[in-house]
Amino acid sequence: MSKRIDVKDLNVYYSKFLAVEDVNISIEARSVTAFIGPSGCGKSTFLRTLNRMHEVIPGARVEGEVLLDGDDLYDPAVDPVTVRGQVGMVFQRPNPFPTMSIRDNVLAGVKLNNKRISRSDADALVEKSLRGANLWNEVKDRLGRPGSGLSGGQQQRLCIARAIAVSPQVILMDEPCSALDPISTLAIEDLINELKADYTVVIVTHNMQQAARVSDKTAFFNIAGTGKPGKLIEYADTTTIFNKPVQKSTEDYVSGRFG
Amino acid sequence: MSSALLKTRRSQLTKGRLPGYAIWVVLGAAVVLAAAVSALIGFDVVVWALIAAVFFVVGATLVTAAAEGSRKAADSLMTYLVYGSFVIALLPLLSVIWTVLERGLPGLSYDFFFTSMNGVTGATDNASAENGTPVLGGAYHAIVGTLQITLWASLVSVPIGLLAAVYLVEYGRGGALDRAITFFVDVMTGIPSIVAGLFAAALFALLFGPGTRTGFVASVALSVLMIPVVVRSTEEMLKIVPNELREASYALGVRKWRTIVKVVVPTAISGIASGVTLAIARVVGETAPILVTAGFASSINLNVFGGWMSTLPTFIYYQILTPTSPTNIDASTQRAWAAALILIIMVMLLNVVARLVAKIFAPRTSR
Numbered sequence: 001m002s003k004r005i006d007v008k009d010l011n012v013y014y015s016k017f018l019a020v021e022d023v024n025i026s027i028e029a030r031s032v033t034a035f036i037g038p039s040g041c042g043k044s045t046f047l048r049t050l051n052r053m054h055e056v057i058p059g060a061r062v063e064g065e066v067l068l069d070g071d072d073l074y075d076p077a078v079d080p081v082t083v084r085g086q087v088g089m090v091f092q093r094p095n096p097f098p099t100m101s102i103r104d105n106v107l108a109g110v111k112l113n114n115k116r117i118s119r120s121d122a123d124a125l126v127e128k129s130l131r132g133a134n135l136w137n138e139v140k141d142r143l144g145r146p147g148s149g150l151s152g153g154q155q156q157r158l159c160i161a162r163a164i165a166v167s168p169q170v171i172l173m174d175e176p177c178s179a180l181d182p183i184s185t186l187a188i189e190d191l192i193n194e195l196k197a198d199y200t201v202v203i204v205t206h207n208m209q210q211a212a213r214v215s216d217k218t219a220f221f222n223i224a225g226t227g228k229p230g231k232l233i234e235y236a237d238t239t240t241i242f243n244k245p246v247q248k249s250t251e252d253y254v255s256g257r258f259g
Numbered sequence: 260m261s262s263a264l265l266k267t268r269r270s271q272l273t274k275g276r277l278p279g280y281a282i283w284v285v286l287g288a289a290v291v292l293a294a295a296v297s298a299l300i301g302f303d304v305v306v307w308a309l310i311a312a313v314f315f316v317v318g319a320t321l322v323t324a325a326a327e328g329s330r331k332a333a334d335s336l337m338t339y340l341v342y343g344s345f346v347i348a349l350l351p352l353l354s355v356i357w358t359v360l361e362r363g364l365p366g367l368s369y370d371f372f373f374t375s376m377n378g379v380t381g382a383t384d385n386a387s388a389e390n391g392t393p394v395l396g397g398a399y400h401a402i403v404g405t406l407q408i409t410l411w412a413s414l415v416s417v418p419i420g421l422l423a424a425v426y427l428v429e430y431g432r433g434g435a436l437d438r439a440i441t442f443f444v445d446v447m448t449g450i451p452s453i454v455a456g457l458f459a460a461a462l463f464a465l466l467f468g469p470g471t472r473t474g475f476v477a478s479v480a481l482s483v484l485m486i487p488v489v490v491r492s493t494e495e496m497l498k499i500v501p502n503e504l505r506e507a508s509y510a511l512g513v514r515k516w517r518t519i520v521k522v523v524v525p526t527a528i529s530g531i532a533s534g535v536t537l538a539i540a541r542v543v544g545e546t547a548p549i550l551v552t553a554g555f556a557s558s559i560n561l562n563v564f565g566g567w568m569s570t571l572p573t574f575i576y577y578q579i580l581t582p583t584s585p586t587n588i589d590a591s592t593q594r595a596w597a598a599a600l601i602l603i604i605m606v607m608l609l610n611v612v613a614r615l616v617a618k619i620f621a622p623r624t625s626r
Contacts, residue, residue, distance in 0.1 A: 056509060058432050085512030095503040099525045109511035112521050159507070166511055 002200045003069040003086070003169040004029040005050060010064035011229075012045055012054060020046045021229035023064075025219060032192055032201045034211035034238065037221035037253070042230025043204045044092075046221070047172050050202065051087035052080040068169070088168035092175040094155035096147035096162070103143040105158055106130060109166035125165055133161035134191050153184025160191065164199070171195060173203040177210065189214050208254055212242050220250045277326045285322055289314035312343065356603070363600025366394065366593040375400035377558035381584035388587040396583070396590075398598045400559040401574035404474060405605070407563050408553065408570055409543050411478035412485055417535055419482075420489025427490070428497040429519050447487040455483040456548025463552075474563035477553035477570070481542040488541060492534025496527040529620035536613035540606045546572035571602045 005027040012020040020042035027033045035043040048054040049062050052073060066073040073083050096105045106126045110117050117125070126143065130136040135157040139150070147158055156176060163171055173192075177185040192214045195201055205211050211218050218241040223230045234241065234250045245251045293311035297303065316339045324332035370393075379396035387394050423440065431437035459480035463471040500523050508518040524531070554567030555577055575595045582591035 051510065053506065053510060056506065081512050081514055084510055089506075089510035091503060091507065091510075093503060095501070095507045097504060097507070097522060097526075099522075108508070109513070112508060112511065112513040112517055114517070162507075162511065 002029045002198060004200065005170065005202075006065075006067040006070075007050075008065040008067070010046075010049065010062060010066060012042065012049055012062050013060065014057065015059035018229040020049075020221075021231050023232045025232060025235055027200060027202060028217070029200050030196060030198070031216040032196050032203065032214050034215035034218045035202070035204045035221060036206070036208060036211050036218060037230070037233075038223065039206075040226075040230070041221040041223040043221045044174050045230070046232075047174055047202060047204050048089075050170070050172055051089055052083045053089060055080065085166060086168055087170040087172060088163035088166060090156070090159050090163055090171065090173045090176050093179055094152055094159050096150070096155050096158050098146070098148045100147060101144045102139050102147045102150070102158060105147040106161050106165050108162055129161040129165040130158075132164050132191075132195075133157040134187055134194075135161055151184075153180045153187060156180060156184065156188060157191065160188070160195075164195070168199065170200040170202065173201065175204050175206060178206060185210070208242075212238060218242070220245075220247075220253060222249055222253070275327060277323065281322065281326075282319060285319045286315055289318055316340070316343070359596065359600050359603055362593070362596035363598075366597030367600065368393065370395070371397040371594070371597055372402070373397065373399050375557065375559045376583070379557070379583060381586070384582075384584035384587050384590040387590060388584075394590040394593055396594060398571065398574055398594065398601065400556060401569040401571045401598060402601065403559065403561060404553070404556075404568040405543060405570040405572075405602075407561070408474045408477045408481065408549070408568065409539060411475055411563055412481035412542060413535070413539055415478060416482035416485035416489055416538075420486045420535075420538075421493055421531070423486070423490045424493035424497055425519060425524075427494050429515070429523065444487045444490050447483070448491065450483075452480075452484055452545050453547040453551070456480045456551040458483060459548070459552050472552060472554040472567055473565055474553050474560070474568040477549045477568065478563065480548040480552045481545060484542050484545065484548070485538045488538035489535055492538065493527075493531050496530035496534065497523060499530075500526045529617040532616040532620055533613035536609050536616060540609040540613075543605060543609070544572055544602060546576055549573050550576070571598050571605075574598050575602075 005025075007023050007025045007027075010020070010023040011018060012023075023046060035047060037043050045054065050066060050073075054060050054062060062074060064074075068083075068086065072078070097108060100108065103126050104111060106129050107117070107122055110122070110125070127136060127140075130139065135154060138154060139158075147155065150158060156179075160171075160176075177188050180188065189210065192201055192203065196216075203211075203214065215238045217236065218238045219235040220233045220241060221230050222233045234245055234247045236245070241250060242254050245254065251257075290311045293307055293314050296310055297307040300306070316336065319339065320332050320336045323335045374395075374397035376396045376398075377400075383395050386392070423444075427437060427440060431440075456477075459476050460472070462479065463473075463476045504522055504526060505518055508522045509515075513521075549570050550573055553570070553573075555573055556567040556569045560566045560568050575598045578591040578595035578598070582588035584590060
């Protein structure tokens with residue numbers, strides 16, 4: 001249950017401003033792909049086009065194709081809600097629903113959509129998702145407590161549990177560890193390695209060691225200057241990107257000589 | 260030996276600081292001096308307190324300036340002014356509560372709560388004044404009228420206000436319509452309440468013929484006043500719901516309307532509920548729009564859709580303006596104050612309810 005993503009000639013706009021230009025990329029199923037690059041180069045913007053979260057912002061639109069196992073996400077007949085059911089997302093800052101308990105947060109995808117689920121199925125789903133997010137042992141005795149009472153790292157893993165509870169094909173992570181301490185970061189990175197067995201994972205990160213540790217392939221995005229569109233500079237196996245990149249700017253960036 | 264020495268020596272760190280008792284010395288001197296001055300110009304407690312306050316502020320500032328320097332003096336001057344302003348702001352409120360309690364309590368009785376003014380005439384009041392028997396007549400009809408009219412006003416304005424706010428925050432994109440709504444909501448917040456009353460009266464005169472006066476017409480008039488308040492407070496509450504929560508919900512494949520109903524509104528519900536309660540508290544005391552829309556009744560009318568009705572404010576208004584017995588107005592005055600006390604208690608209860616509601620619905624963050 002995981003799908004590949006092929007992006008063809010994608011331009012991403014905020015109203016008239018071209019934010020990301022002409023991206024062509026193929027993301028394999030059951031792999032971890034990392035997007036790296038300087039701030040403002042459009043990695044997050046591009047990531048959000050992969051589950052049609054980009055268009056939530058007023059005036060935002062895209063041109064081009066994003067194929068999920070061959071089906072174009074941006075076909076006019078496609079309902080963005082269907083897309084988001086298949087392509088889940090974890091955000092930079094942990095954002096559990098403050099009105100809900102830990103259990104209800106995990107079940108949010110089911111409950112908010114008013115799908116009927118028996119109590120035993122719900123219990124099983126909660127345990128499976130929390131185990132999948134390596135959080136079960138820490139919270140199993142307080143599932144009824146508010147999700148916002150957990151620590152930052154636990155909240156982020158709760159958000160991952162929430163995302164995998166709706167059994168998506170792809171999980172997008174937008175700098176999931178940037179607000180976390182090294183131990184929580186390690187927990188999430190271990191988790192990403194496990195998720196790879198079942199899901200296609202795409203992760204945006206500012207931490208190049210993290211990209212090197214968790215990803216199979218790495219895409220380097222860069223921007224020519226302020227007001228210019230971001231571009232995909234180089235996309236290859238992670239070892240290639242970090243050891244012998246083809247492009248000069250990639251080498252400058254991964255070796256820290258950039259800017 | 261050395262520790263005893265340390266105790267007698269003043270700390271280098273507190274050098275140039277006034278000792279703690281200095282302020283009390285200044286206060287005592289100010290009170291005594293003020294007593295002397297006010298005795299010269301004719302003694303009065305209020306004048307004495309005012310002069311003492313002025314002396315104290317001036318004296319304490321000067322003493323601080325001399326001992327501790329100008330920065331400290333400015334600091335203490337501003338502190339006294341801030342505390343003083345607080346006391347001055349609080350005085351009218353305490354005075355109102357005290358007056359209403361003092362004059363309203365004697366009129367409160369079981370009969371006042373559960374009888375109306377039906378059949379109470381000038382002769383009744385004259386008789387009770389001559390014989391020294393308790394004042395007859397009550398505000399039951401006005402209490403019921405207030406509750407019913409306010410309830411219907413809330414039933415009309417809360418859904419409209421809530422949905423308008425949801426439109427403005429969740430669907431509006433800053434276009435001409437949004438700006439128009441926001442502008443007119445702001446204008447409506449400021450319209451005089453009598454205008455709202457005239458509007459409702461004219462509207463129902465147009466629909467059901469001239470002279471249509473029922474409790475419901477008053478409810479419509481009050482909702483004209485309530486809607487902008489509900490829209491405003493709800494809008495502010497919805498705006499502060501973090502966008503991250505909406506995005507988290509969308510990213511789970513939840514539709515926009517479900518996100519609003521199940522994530523955004525529940526997150527903001529405590530603020531919305533207390534905003535609505537405060538809006539109710541604001542209109543419950545309106546007098547003018549009730550007079551032109553619901554008329555005035557002295558007997559019990561439980562039907563908001565037919566017949567004239569009274570509310571507590573109009574009850575007070577009529578008791579004061581046209582006392583039931585022109586020769587013995589004390590009975591009417593007592594009834595008016597008792598009704599005022601009930602009205603204040605109602606508003607206070609609403610405020611308490613608003614706080615409780617906010618507390619009950621507030622997102623749980625306890626660890």
